Amino acid sequence: MSDSSGHLHMPIHMIDLIRKKRDRGVLSEAEIGFLVCGAAGESIPLEQLSAWLMAAWLNGLELDEIRALTVAMRDSGAKFDPSRLGKVAVDKHSTGGVGDKTSFLVAPIAAACGVAVPMISGRALGHTGGTLDKLEAIPAYRTALTLEEFEAVLQKCGASIVSQTPALVPADRVLYALRDRTGTVESPGLICASILSKKLAAGLNALVLDVKTGSGAFLRKREDTEYLAALMVATAEAAGTRTVALMTDMGQPLGAMAGNWIELAECVGLMRGNRPVESEDLRELSLILAGWMIHLGGQAETPEAGYARAEGAIVDGSALRIFLEMIAAQGGDVLAFDDAHFHKPGATRVVEALETGFISSMDTTMLGWAVQRLGAGREKAGEPVDPHAGIHFHARRGAFVEKGQPLATLYATREAMLAEPESLLKRAIVFSATKPETVPLVSRIFTQDDAEIYLRNAVR
Missing domain, CATH: 1.20.5 (Single alpha-helices involved in coiled-coils or other helix-helix interfaces)
Known part of the structure; x- marks a missing residue:
């Protein structure tokens, strides 16, 4: 030829x-x-x-390979055009963590502040939970919408969280599942292409990236995480999408809950105005991320002004109203959030502290595997997950606990599944006689200029 x-x-x-x-x-x-x-x-x-x-x-993959892979995957199927919504389309994406549930807060918050949020999400991957698996804990909630249905929900609610359809980024659907089953998740180039192909296929005007650091991140080395953050910002900007990346702490689970239904319930509680101490990091990070979304969406002059608007959307109830409207528009039963008997795990166990002292550190990846093995995640593609499995953490990093004090409550599919997660949890939590130093929630922010400078100087 x-x-x-x-x-x-x-x-x-x-x-x-x-x-x-x-x-x-x-x-x-x-x-x-x-x-x-x-x-x-x-x-x-x-x-x-x-x-x-x-x-x-x-x-590894070279920069040109990563950009070519991202664009080819974006163009491997149908694409969504948000221009008919009449709003700036902005999304948030996290590189994955344990108890990482900010999507359920930032999507309705940003929508309440005048931004369109077309969010295409994924399922559990490795030791991290999946946004779609969590949403499907809501009875009858539909994640698989056609592009026409997706647009209709966005027109009505301003936000919609859906799965990849067979027509949307089909190449990533295949490669994403394979990476989970072949031990090839932790690659900056593959992570970048997978995340951005889905986000760019949604026709976004702007994107806020939450890049995890610490013991629960896919990439454990600080320099690898910085490289990934800069790489994604530069790649998305080159494709015409305004992008910022925040490097955030995953040295402990985010918030008090890690699982499926219990994470949703925690978020709804925050949107109802509850302020439990163990959920404060979740609330704060969600407001920071939403503030950037609102700023990039043209609804606030600065990220700080966006933060203030985001907090107002929680206080006045508009974020909760939009979240429940979105669930109802996608077929979900919102009454489950008012049913005190809805959460019915097959087996429950309270794990107590084995010693007295400060919680100095947590192996968050190990805790993620504990959540998965309780039944909240999957080992093979297509396996069902238990919507009620998970862990409620009662003590956070830096807390002083007495021997015998409850550390966490485990929720499992059945009694026989409790022993291994309990062992993992006890090994993952380290005690010391002195209080550990406070770790910042956000340690670095990459804008386009920051990303390009970093990549020019990066040694790979």
Whole structure:
């Protein structure tokens, strides 16, 4: 096959792309496009895609490869056009954590402040929970909407949280599931392309990224997390979307709850004006993220002014009203939030402190696996999750606890599933005689200029 200039175009074979990346080669835009097209159309066998993912995980991806992969995945299916909404479309995305439930707060808060929030979310991945799994704990809530239904909910409520449809970013749907099953999640390039392809397919005008740091982050090294934050900002900005990344603490679970239904209930409680001490970090981070969304959406001159508007949306009840309207518009039963008997775990156990002292640190990844093994997550794609499984944390990092004091309550599918998570929890929480230093909730912010400077100087 040749083009009009007479140049011969050799056919592309997947095995060659595997070998090339295995041997630290750099794939061309055409080769990336072939791979993405084959993933979306399911013409490339899963074992070959898995082999390429492992090669990419081991050897990394160059900046040009990441940008080509992101754009090709974005364009692998249908795209949403938010222009008919008559508002600036802004979204938030987190790189994943334990108890990380800010989406349920920032989406209705930003919508209440005049921003459109078309949010395309994912399921549980590795040790982290999935936004969609949590929402599906609400009876009859539909995450799989057509693009037309998605737009209708946005027109009515200003916010909608949905899954990838088969037509929307189909390449990522295939690769995302494979990464979870092949141990190739923790790759900056693959994370960047996966996140941004979904977000850019939603036609966003602006994006706020919550990049996790600490013991519960996918990327444990500080320099890897900084690189990912800068990489995503620069890649999204190059695609025409105003983007900012906040590096936030995941050295402990966010808020008091980690699971599915219990996380939703915690968020609704905050929107109803409750202020439990153990949920204060969740409330604060949600207001910071929403403040940036409101600012980038043109509804506040500064992120600080956006924060003030965001807090007002909680205080006046407009955020809660929009959240419940969104749930109802997507088929969910909002009455569950007023039913004190709705949360019915199959088995419950209170875990007590084994010693007296300050909680000095937590292995949040280990705690995430404890939540998953209680039944709140999945080991294989397509497995059901228990909406009522999870952990209620009664003590936070820095707290002084007495021996025998309740540390956490475990909720499981059945009694036999409690022992391993209890063991994980006890190993994950470390005590000391002195109070640990306070860790900032937000440690760094990357704007476009910051990201470009960082990437120019980064040594990879």
